[in-house]
Amino acid sequence: MIRILLAEDQAMMRGALAVLLGLEGDIEVVAQVGTGTEIVPTALEVRPDVALLDIELPGISGLEAARELAEQIPECRVMILTTFSRPGYVREAMAAGAVGFLAKDGPVEELADAIRRVLRGETVLDPALAAATLRAAPNPLTARERDVLAASENGSSIADIAGRLFLSPSTVRNYLSAAIGKTGTRNKTEAALTARRNGWLA
Amino acid sequence: MIRILLAEDQAMMRGALAVLLGLEGDIEVVAQVGTGTEIVPTALEVRPDVALLDIELPGISGLEAARELAEQIPECRVMILTTFSRPGYVREAMAAGAVGFLAKDGPVEELADAIRRVLRGETVLDPALAAATLRAAPNPLTARERDVLAASENGSSIADIAGRLFLSPSTVRNYLSAAIGKTGTRNKTEAALTARRNGWLA
């Protein structure tokens, strides 16, 4: 029996996947969590063979959890299951030690088979997605630029961001200006959107 | 047998729900679509008892499709299944003639039962959500303000929006200013975000 830990924030999706995987004769969902924070503690307890992680979760992200799992439970294979096939996500997932990357816009039928394949030691990654990721520019933003962009995502003013990050408004404006240049956009809102779309934030 | 039409853009979610509902002895998923545009034509063809519609779909939205279904196939019950329990969505769904509103963050187990209940003529709507919707202010934005806000969601400049909507920049600025006032925000980005969050757009 393949023991699975399933991390997904949308309860209905989580439940549906759990039932579906449970129908496979050789797969057993031994734990389900709805937040990123629960992933590592739960995994330490149940010792799953495969962790199936969404990226965008409350608490820590699935990518961060993947890094921690790789460190603390190296024998547990990590597979990322996400809504967005963003180049930055694929890159980060692989860097975090994931051995599988599946998009939620693919057919469900692939899921169980993908799990079996990663357990056999194979890497599951759509070749077209891999190529697109390699073709796409890697994250050009510095850590500080990422911070500032992330802080601007809710439409905050520069003064707000400066206050929140304990920086001077001028500095924030400089970082934003740099980010606008690097993203090839025209203002901070566009910059934040494209950075997010490319998976360059969080 | 209860005949279901399932509209949901995320293939994995759609497939999982279809399998799950198929496991129920009295339910049969007779059609699955991934875009809003396909809903009405498909429904006209297969004549489902219940249409289970996501709101945010490519093409037309589930809410628009619900309105059309109510007109063209009044005997087909419409149930909305959505990620976001936005007050504006609930309000619009009910106004569009939907008899059920389910959030994807609820348990899957409720789904089949909810379908049976709407078919018996009951209305399925979480009482707490209904109360929150009634408590929340109804959409205060005029049609034009909505247009302008929606056009500003991607971070476009006022000049861009004006060009796209064939309005003068001054007019766009006025609408945005009005929207900022009505949403109680400080700039167009915040205004667009809160309007979207409340389900006041599209």
Added chain:
DNA sequence: ACCAGGCCGTGACAATTGTCAGAGGTGCCT
């Protein structure tokens, strides 16, 4: 020890954005 690159800041300037006070026009309701 030196340099490159990142971090933090300043000041000045131009462009964009947000506010306010107008002034018409339409269509709907009473």
Added chain:
DNA sequence: AGGCACCTCTGACAATTGTCACGGCCTGGT
């Protein structure tokens, strides 16, 4: 006919944002 709500536009002004050029402070690599 009049009132009302909405649409469209203008011009002026203040505030915010974006750009540029600059200087200083660390840190890691050579």
